[in-house]
Amino acid sequence: xxxWVSFLLRRTTRVVVAMLVIVTIAFGVLRLAGGDPVxxxxxxxxxxxxxxxxxxxxxxxxxxxEQYVNYLGDLLHGDLGTSLVTGRSVSDLVGNRLMPTLELAxxxxxxALVFAVLIxxxxxxxxxxxxxxxxELAFTGVSGFLAAIPEYLLGxxxxxxxxxxxxxxxxxxxxxxxxxxxxxxxxAVSATAGLSRIARIEALNTLRDDYVRTxxxxxxxxxxxxxxHALPNMLTGxxxxxxxxxxxxxxxxxxxxxxxxxxxxxxxxxxAIVTKDxxxxxxxxxxxxxxxxxxxxxxxxxxxxxxxRTTLLETG
Amino acid sequence: MTARAxxxxxxxxxxxxxxxxxxGILAVVAPILWGEExxxxxxxELLQGPSAEHLLGTxxxxxxxxxRTLVATRLSLGLAVLATLLAAVAGVLVGGLPAVLxxxxxRTFGAVINTWLAFPVLLLAMLxxxxxxxxxxxxxxxxxxxxxxxxxxxxxxxxSRVGGSEYLAAxxxxxxxxxxxxxxxxxxxxxxxxxxxxxxxxxxxLLALSSLSFLGVGVQPPDYDWGRLLKDGFxxxxxxxxxxxxxxxxxxxxxxxxxxxxxxLAGHLRGQDHGHTGGRRxxxxxxxxxxxPDGGQPSTPDTLLEVDGLSVAFPGEHGWVRPVRxxxxxxxxxxxxxxxxxxxxxxxxxxxxxxxxSAPGAEVAARTLRFGDEDLTLLRGxxxxxxxxxxxxxxxxxxTALNPAMRxxxxxxxxxxxxxxxxxxxxxxxxxxxxxxxxxxxxxxxAGQFPHELSGGMRQRALIAMSQxxxxxxxxxxxxxxxxxxxxxRRVMRLLRRECDRTGAAVLVSSHDIxxxxxxxxxxxxxxxGRVVEDVPVDALRDPARLAHPYTRALVAALPDxxxxxxxxxxxxxxxxxxPADPAPGCGFAARCxxxxxxxxxxxxxxxxxxxxxxxxxxxxxxxxxxxx
Numbered sequence: 001x002x003x004w005v006s007f008l009l010r011r012t013t014r015v016v017v018a019m020l021v022i023v024t025i026a027f028g029v030l031r032l033a034g035g036d037p038v039x040x041x042x043x044x045x046x047x048x049x050x051x052x053x054x055x056x057x058x059x060x061x062x063x064x065x066e067q068y069v070n071y072l073g074d075l076l077h078g079d080l081g082t083s084l085v086t087g088r089s090v091s092d093l094v095g096n097r098l099m100p101t102l103e104l105a106x107x108x109x110x111x112a113l114v115f116a117v118l119i120x121x122x123x124x125x126x127x128x129x130x131x132x133x134x135x136e137l138a139f140t141g142v143s144g145f146l147a148a149i150p151e152y153l154l155g156x157x158x159x160x161x162x163x164x165x166x167x168x169x170x171x172x173x174x175x176x177x178x179x180x181x182x183x184x185x186x187x188a189v190s191a192t193a194g195l196s197r198i199a200r201i202e203a204l205n206t207l208r209d210d211y212v213r214t215x216x217x218x219x220x221x222x223x224x225x226x227x228x229h230a231l232p233n234m235l236t237g238x239x240x241x242x243x244x245x246x247x248x249x250x251x252x253x254x255x256x257x258x259x260x261x262x263x264x265x266x267x268x269x270x271x272a273i274v275t276k277d278x279x280x281x282x283x284x285x286x287x288x289x290x291x292x293x294x295x296x297x298x299x300x301x302x303x304x305x306x307x308x309r310t311t312l313l314e315t316g
Numbered sequence: 317m318t319a320r321a322x323x324x325x326x327x328x329x330x331x332x333x334x335x336x337x338x339x340g341i342l343a344v345v346a347p348i349l350w351g352e353e354x355x356x357x358x359x360x361e362l363l364q365g366p367s368a369e370h371l372l373g374t375x376x377x378x379x380x381x382x383x384r385t386l387v388a389t390r391l392s393l394g395l396a397v398l399a400t401l402l403a404a405v406a407g408v409l410v411g412g413l414p415a416v417l418x419x420x421x422x423r424t425f426g427a428v429i430n431t432w433l434a435f436p437v438l439l440l441a442m443l444x445x446x447x448x449x450x451x452x453x454x455x456x457x458x459x460x461x462x463x464x465x466x467x468x469x470x471x472x473x474x475x476s477r478v479g480g481s482e483y484l485a486a487x488x489x490x491x492x493x494x495x496x497x498x499x500x501x502x503x504x505x506x507x508x509x510x511x512x513x514x515x516x517x518x519x520x521x522l523l524a525l526s527s528l529s530f531l532g533v534g535v536q537p538p539d540y541d542w543g544r545l546l547k548d549g550f551x552x553x554x555x556x557x558x559x560x561x562x563x564x565x566x567x568x569x570x571x572x573x574x575x576x577x578x579x580x581l582a583g584h585l586r587g588q589d590h591g592h593t594g595g596r597r598x599x600x601x602x603x604x605x606x607x608x609p610d611g612g613q614p615s616t617p618d619t620l621l622e623v624d625g626l627s628v629a630f631p632g633e634h635g636w637v638r639p640v641r642x643x644x645x646x647x648x649x650x651x652x653x654x655x656x657x658x659x660x661x662x663x664x665x666x667x668x669x670x671x672x673x674s675a676p677g678a679e680v681a682a683r684t685l686r687f688g689d690e691d692l693t694l695l696r697g698x699x700x701x702x703x704x705x706x707x708x709x710x711x712x713x714x715x716t717a718l719n720p721a722m723r724x725x726x727x728x729x730x731x732x733x734x735x736x737x738x739x740x741x742x743x744x745x746x747x748x749x750x751x752x753x754x755x756x757x758x759x760x761x762x763a764g765q766f767p768h769e770l771s772g773g774m775r776q777r778a779l780i781a782m783s784q785x786x787x788x789x790x791x792x793x794x795x796x797x798x799x800x801x802x803x804x805x806r807r808v809m810r811l812l813r814r815e816c817d818r819t820g821a822a823v824l825v826s827s828h829d830i831x832x833x834x835x836x837x838x839x840x841x842x843x844x845x846g847r848v849v850e851d852v853p854v855d856a857l858r859d860p861a862r863l864a865h866p867y868t869r870a871l872v873a874a875l876p877d878x879x880x881x882x883x884x885x886x887x888x889x890x891x892x893x894x895x896p897a898d899p900a901p902g903c904g905f906a907a908r909c910x911x912x913x914x915x916x917x918x919x920x921x922x923x924x925x926x927x928x929x930x931x932x933x934x935x936x937x938x939x940x941x942x943x944x945x
Contacts, residue, residue, distance in 0.1 A: 152527065
């Protein structure tokens with residue numbers, strides 16, 4: 001079989017299996033939780049008849065196996081479950097709130113990746129062979145400082161600085177392009193700083209590789225040595241970390257959405273936790289997991305394209 | 317010990333270490349000293365701004381925020397360290413162990429890690445919170461569960477490099493136990509990045525925990541960590557904006573400290589691995605006194621390359637290491653010259669310095685470095701690159717010398733495209749033609765393949781084609797056959813010679829195998845301890861009695877396939893070559909030479925003419941008359 005076909009097949013299977021595991025865990029956690037989740041969601045003052053009606057509506061009184069099969073069937077039809085509080089469809093909620101979250105996290109991820117790789121490569125080029133110790137120290141200091149500022153803290157500082165004190169950008173909400181600036185910055189800065197350090201280390205290792213010397217031996221312009229020869233080879237290691245960064249970024253988007261009152265899944269998520277609406281928590285958890293799995297698959301594909309030697313032949 | 321001492325002299329290490337220690341001390345001491353007072357409510361001093369009495373103000377119960385921030389160090393730091401260590405241990409086991417267990421297990425674990433990675437920390441915390449309720453245990457458990465797969469994936473990526481490596485395959489074949497494979501081969505190779513990640517992750521863990529507490533999922537009242545203080549502060553941000561200062565500064569500072577410490581540890585380990593940390597740097601050594609321009613071979617009209625007084629220095633642990641000192645040589649157009657010497661003799665460094673391909677950080681100095689009509693010591697940037705297009709280079713290890721992520725044809729076509737502005741399509745045709753010229757079968761298909769799809773011999777020929785495609789007048793070949801088996805090596809050497817006969821290019825080729833050079837070259841330079849000790853015509857090589865330098869004689873005598881004088885006192889060469897970081901004065905070979913005198917140990921001999929037609933640097937040169945039997 002074509003190695004690419006089998007590679008794709010293996011990775012897709014893995015995503016499907018992973019999704020099944022996550023669905024099962026999400027299903028199990030709600031059932032394993034102590035007490036009656038419907039009672040918890042509706043509160044102690046809700047009439048017993050309402051609670052029973054909602055339980056029946058959700059099928060919570062059926063045998064567990066039957067519930068599980070029904071749950072899987074519903075998921076296949078795109079039904080992500082029901083809010084325990086309002087009884088409304090989680091799928092509708094996701095339909096409204098998915099895009100703002102994806103836009104925010106995706107934009108921040110791309111910004112972080114591009115800047116981190118370019119900054120890391122640049123600093124590595126200038127500091128290779130233990131030259132320019134000052135620059136190396138400055139880079140380490142600045143990136144270390146920026147990486148240590150939590151996204152939500154940066155978000156609040158940005159709001160205070162650039163939306164309240166100097167009203168350049170909107171305080172909150174999603175609107176025109178200018179409304180994206182502060183949330184994306186808040187989400188991307190510490191990721192960029194952290195990843196640019198990884199990128200620099202990867203770039204330093206790559207620049208020591210023999211083929212970089214071979215490229216220099218061709219007397220091609222230095223930028224071509226760095227962009228055409230070093231860059232693709234440093235991406236493997238950088239993207240491996242970068243891919244795991246996306247999970248962090250989605251977490252952080254929940255917090256940043258809170259700060260900027262962004263109409264995404266994150267605000268709905270936190271709201272659902274506060275109101276103990278585990279139906280929504282369960283549905284949104286699945287969506288978040290699915291996004292990360294698909295993105296991880298894409299990252300793996302990019303990695304395989306960049307480094308055919310190891311990925312295709314060894315790790316499988 | 318000196319390496320450790322140097323680590324602790326680096327300013328960043330000191331600063332971050334001091335900070336980390338400070339946080340550590342605070343974590344132990346603060347709750348004991350101020351634990352009670354931090355809980356004292358003052359109903360008359362609610363939500364006050366900074367004052368002399370309360371430097372950071374008070375919270376909504378009138379409690380001192382500075383003291384609360386200090387006391388919160390223990391919980392914040394302790395939880396982060398605990399979670400990170402648990403995650404690192406679990407991650408390394410999950411990610412690193414499968415490398416020694418074989419492919420199937422590795423794939424299964426990879427799938428597990430991927431599934432696992434799909435859970436962002438908040439998601440896990442929420443799910444754990446549904447089971448356990450919000451609280452400290454929930455936050456730590458969620459953090460461990462989230463950080464473990466990152467460590468596992470890192471360990472897996474690193475270990476799969478190790479797992480696929482030849483030495484692990486060899487260890488497996490030799491029956492080394494799996495446990496020993498893991499501890500002896502896998503762990504040491506993945507330890508460095510993992511340790512760095514642990515240190516950096518503690519900072520990350522701090523931030524994640526503060527986020528969870530900030531959202532109300534983590535630490536619950538009456539306990540408080542920095543995140544909880546931030547949450548309470550933000551709730552009052554319009555009344556008392558200064559309330560967030562203390563915990564915010566603490567969180568950021570702690571994150572910075574651990575990050576910086578991780579980074580300096582990483583830098584230290586890297587420096588150790590690669591044998592140079594560039595610690596102290598004196599002035600770069602110059603070309604040295606040497607023989608002066610008139611002492612070397614006189615340059616003739618057809619001289620292609622003229623090198624005089626070439627020295628190369630690298631920053632080492634104890635100052636400069638000088639693997640090449642005062643090397644002088646000339647090459648005429650079309651001449652094939654060999655460089656012989658054992659590893660560490662400086663032949664590769666010399667050749668790379670001539671080709672202007674020294675490693676970054678190296679200091680190269682020369683009185684004369686002339687190629688064709690150009691004085692290379694005067695050229696910079698584009699002009700230097702232009703002049704050097706006349707030098708083609710063949711590297712030692714064809715697998716690492718070719719870019720793994722680029723098709724072979726594209727790597728060749730790049731040369732005419734960038735050097736002469738040839739159009740892409742034509743350059744690709746040139747590349748295929750160049751591969752065809754070095755007898756690679758089906759060159760069009762091979763051009764579209766990646767280096768790992770070619771055999772070793774084929775790759776080496778592709779490298780030769782690459783060195784030829786720019787139509788150079790000088791080929792520098794650095795041990796072009798070391799990585800090949802004998803038959804393939806001979807074929808590659810013959811090809812190199814044929815190609816140079818065809819194009820009229822001169823060759824400077826190195827090998828530790830003086831016999832191979834004898835077949836290929838017209839002249840052989842013998843290097844020892846960074847200097848050329850003999851420059852010998854190839855016909856003299858075939859007759860050991862005509863050789864002038866005791867070291868050359870020893871090299872040739874050590875060859876089993878030449879008829880050598882087995883009773884000669886130097887048939888084997890006892891002792892070690894001198895350390896280029898700590899050279900003795902005088903002749904480098906004196907310590908191992910049976911003929912050495914006090915003069916040899918005090919003064920460096922110059923290269924002077926010898927009756928065999930070449931040159932020798934020796935106070936007691938040998939020839940036919942002086943041979944002892």
